[in-house]
Amino acid sequence: MNKNISVELLNEIVQELYHKYKGVNDGSLATYIPELAKAKPNHFGISITTIDGETISAGDFEAPFTIQSVSKPFVFGMALEKHGMDHVRSKVGVEPSGEPFHSIIKLDTDSKRPANPLVNAGAIAMTDLVKGTTQKEGRDFLQKSFEAYVGHPLNIDLSVYESEIDTGHRNRAIAHLMLHFGMIDKEIEKTVDLYFRQCSFIINSSDLSTMAATLAKDGLNPKTGERALEERYVKSLLTLMLTCGLYTYAGEWAFNVGIPAKSGVSGGILGVVPGRMGIGVYSPLVDSHGNSVRGVKVFEELSQKLKLHVLEKNP
Ligand code: GLN
Numbered sequence: 001m002n003k004n005i006s007v008e009l010l011n012e013i014v015q016e017l018y019h020k021y022k023g024v025n026d027g028s029l030a031t032y033i034p035e036l037a038k039a040k041p042n043h044f045g046i047s048i049t050t051i052d053g054e055t056i057s058a059g060d061f062e063a064p065f066t067i068q069s070v071s072k073p074f075v076f077g078m079a080l081e082k083h084g085m086d087h088v089r090s091k092v093g094v095e096p097s098g099e100p101f102h103s104i105i106k107l108d109t110d111s112k113r114p115a116n117p118l119v120n121a122g123a124i125a126m127t128d129l130v131k132g133t134t135q136k137e138g139r140d141f142l143q144k145s146f147e148a149y150v151g152h153p154l155n156i157d158l159s160v161y162e163s164e165i166d167t168g169h170r171n172r173a174i175a176h177l178m179l180h181f182g183m184i185d186k187e188i189e190k191t192v193d194l195y196f197r198q199c200s201f202i203i204n205s206s207d208l209s210t211m212a213a214t215l216a217k218d219g220l221n222p223k224t225g226e227r228a229l230e231e232r233y234v235k236s237l238l239t240l241m242l243t244c245g246l247y248t249y250a251g252e253w254a255f256n257v258g259i260p261a262k263s264g265v266s267g268g269i270l271g272v273v274p275g276r277m278g279i280g281v282y283s284p285l286v287d288s289h290g291n292s293v294r295g296v297k298v299f300e301e302l303s304q305k306l307k308l309h310v311l312e313k314n315p
Helices: 007-021 034-038 068-091 120-130 135-150 158-167 169-180 188-199 205-216 231-244 247-256 293-306
Strands: 045-050 055-059 261-263 268-273 277-282
Touching: 007 045, 007 055, 007 293, 034 158, 045 205, 055 205, 068 120, 068 135, 068 188, 068 205, 068 231, 068 261, 068 268, 120 135, 120 169, 120 188, 135 188, 135 205, 158 188, 169 188, 205 231, 205 268, 205 277, 231 247, 231 261, 247 293, 268 293, 277 293
Parallel strands: none
Antiparallel strands: 045 055, 045 277, 261 268, 268 277
């Protein structure tokens, strides 16, 4: 990307992309968490926050949605800060799984570790590492840590949270399998409860871009100046986001887009352009990989137009 690109030009491009893709109605709402099926299919927000803390947005950038799997790299970061690299790596791999996000198969083979922290199994293992001794301690820790990234108080969507509590048996099964292999602590319900809570934080596309910009600025929130993550761990989060962030579309994403990113099944995608900007897109119609259809299109075009692929030589 040309480092001198102006905020005005960025704004023009963002508005153009919003109008270009708002009529795309491919994909469908996630229904396996019943509450997510209530999202508005036409909602579409795009936001970019620069590392100077300036945010530009288009469309429904204030539309609230639950963070879902976009929370995963951040909890991996929290686990790294709490336990250090060696301990965390003994609990989770860094290999793209080639499997859907909720896969349980990879655990049984290989090293008994989940493939990586961005599939459900690895994410639950990371939540297990940060859960603390009491339920309140774990909840408060997550709340405070995510608030450092967004720069304001966060709420939980209780109906989505309860919907996952009622229906998230596959995630419980994953947790039981990990317990069988001695990979997580025996208080499974506590861990799974906390995992469902972390997935239920309410954010919007503007928040996504601030969280991404915080990683783009080496872990420092560009709006508040608060440190959300130790600088030495930023690279580890970004590497996993580039190789594993979009599930079974991760290879295509690295090839076509080349921006470290994370998607969630509620329709958010967050992307980090190191040293430059954070990008957030929300549109709840998702494809068969569980990635926002309009979101993928916006990222593909932004990457090509602005030359944001991390392996592309900057002008
Ligand atoms: N809470 C969801 C789940 O565990 C998150 C999945 C996702 O966003 N891909 O199933």
